[in-house]
Amino acid sequence: MKKRVLALTPGDPAGIGPEITWKAIQSGSIDKNIALLCVGAREPFEKLKVPILEANPLSGSFQPPEMNQPHVWLWPAPLTSPHGSLLEGYQVGWSIEQATQLVLKQAVSALVTGPISKERLQKGGYIYPGHTEFLAALCQTREVTMMLANSILRVSLVTTHLGIQDVSLNLTREKIRKSILQTVQGLRDFWGIEKPRIAVTALNPHAGEKGLFGKEEITTIQPEIESLKKSAGASFTIDGPFPADTFFAKHILTPAEDRYDAVVCMYHDQGLIPVKLLDFHNTVNVTLGLPMIRTSVDHGVGFDIAGKGVADPSSLLAAIKLATHFVEKRHGKN
């Protein structure tokens, strides 16, 4: 049986990405029918004294190598950057660009990404506010939804990297609708849940207490939920807006089979506090709305612990496993 290939960008060369990539490969827990094509800088893997087998998908020599010992199968990033930009930032941007093209051309089955520094990516010449926006641009997709998932909870975000002061202004019925519908579609496409059950959190404490502490529930969230309820018919269910402080506590006290399949949250920390608290090391970032499968670690570059050998590969392994699961589901269907 031919192995399926996942493209993996280890992320910033100076962060923990290369180390956790190597630890994940060595763990022996990656599916035997999966080959990882790493796309990124060669130098950090040389530092780790890792067996490297070079790949060049552009020249046609593009078969997973036959080698029994653990190794890094690597498409190395260029060694010089244009216009005096930061080399390592450029290498990160180049890797994401190339790896995404491979997935879009169906040369590989999915993309798994390691942690990057936005600041260094931008110094490398790629002016994007984050990974997700960069990928949306590469895929020529205007709207995507960031989801974080582990085995206990899946949360989707209506707004992401915004200051708290700007959340309310940016909360529109259109954005709420888009996030809910992309969540429904993602649950169907990736997890095979045909009739998803969606919960929506409120923006304000106590869901605004009937307008006493904020009116967005009344003006925006509730009307959109009602409208979607009508158009959904029997194809999915949607409830809310629920006060967030008790929603997650009740979620985990509910038997797993009765829980909502996903929770659409209004802002970054509202969704990320509970999902990370419930299983920090095995939480995976999934981008919904892209024309491809993309999973990612849910943590940062860890510059403070890089090079010390102490970084935990669990989230990257979880991202690889979830992408593997999605790929198998998709090809099992076709």
Next chain:
Amino acid sequence: MKKRVLALTPGDPAGIGPEITWKAIQSGSIDKNIALLCVGAREPFEKLKVPILEANPLSGSFQPPEMNQPHVWLWPAPLTSPHGSLLEGYQVGWSIEQATQLVLKQAVSALVTGPISKERLQKGGYIYPGHTEFLAALCQTREVTMMLANSILRVSLVTTHLGIQDVSLNLTREKIRKSILQTVQGLRDFWGIEKPRIAVTALNPHAGEKGLFGKEEITTIQPEIESLKKSAGASFTIDGPFPADTFFAKHILTPAEDRYDAVVCMYHDQGLIPVKLLDFHNTVNVTLGLPMIRTSVDHGVGFDIAGKGVADPSSLLAAIKLATHFVEKRHGKN
């Protein structure tokens, strides 16, 4: 040994308060040296067919009754309300007022409160945005701090019942300082932690990512932390602002003895999502900054499940036990 008396207001007569009060009394798990004086409406206890022994602290007959079987020792609220106000709302307000006076006069040792409906309290003639503000007014205290605590986590809130849109505007250095200092004092007075270790969360995702998504960390939170660090000397430690999405996940992965003693959070759901998620049924609301001990359930009135006999008394029991612990600590010291 003379029993110490705690005043308990069961909360809204139409909610689950009276039921969980009776369940807590029957549980047999309240300290034997503690007597509960319930202050509130008689009617819901009559409905529950509970043995009631009447108390009237104003007439002098104010000794815990000698009775071996479980019973409710009750100071009953009036049966008529003034000016045509909602009787049950008036009874709730009257109970809180009277019970607070008993604590302030040192006729009883502490106040434990059950769940109330703000709306019905206001219809009863008591125009307060919530329990905490009502108590602050009764105690003639301008500034108090709401803390929620269980055995895993204690969180204090800088802002409480505010819409998300108003949080940033209301976040001042003075309020942050007040919350931190009242948290330090509360940890010393109530828990006996002489040199508390305090963590402070950021307001914005990723702590604002160096000002990219919000500048309050730079303009307000960080400067106040630095200023308090200087004035604290060796008397307490304070760190932050930490990005909230990873802070709580790391907190529970830290060995208990190395954790921060309390986390000062910028807004309601930021603190309440994690603390309730970690131990919903045993989380207690403690008001810091009052000239008395006050604990409370952390849940609502449960009008939807009231009268069905299914309400869970855990949070009320936890509130009674924590108040008991504080009272013993205080009297042990004196």
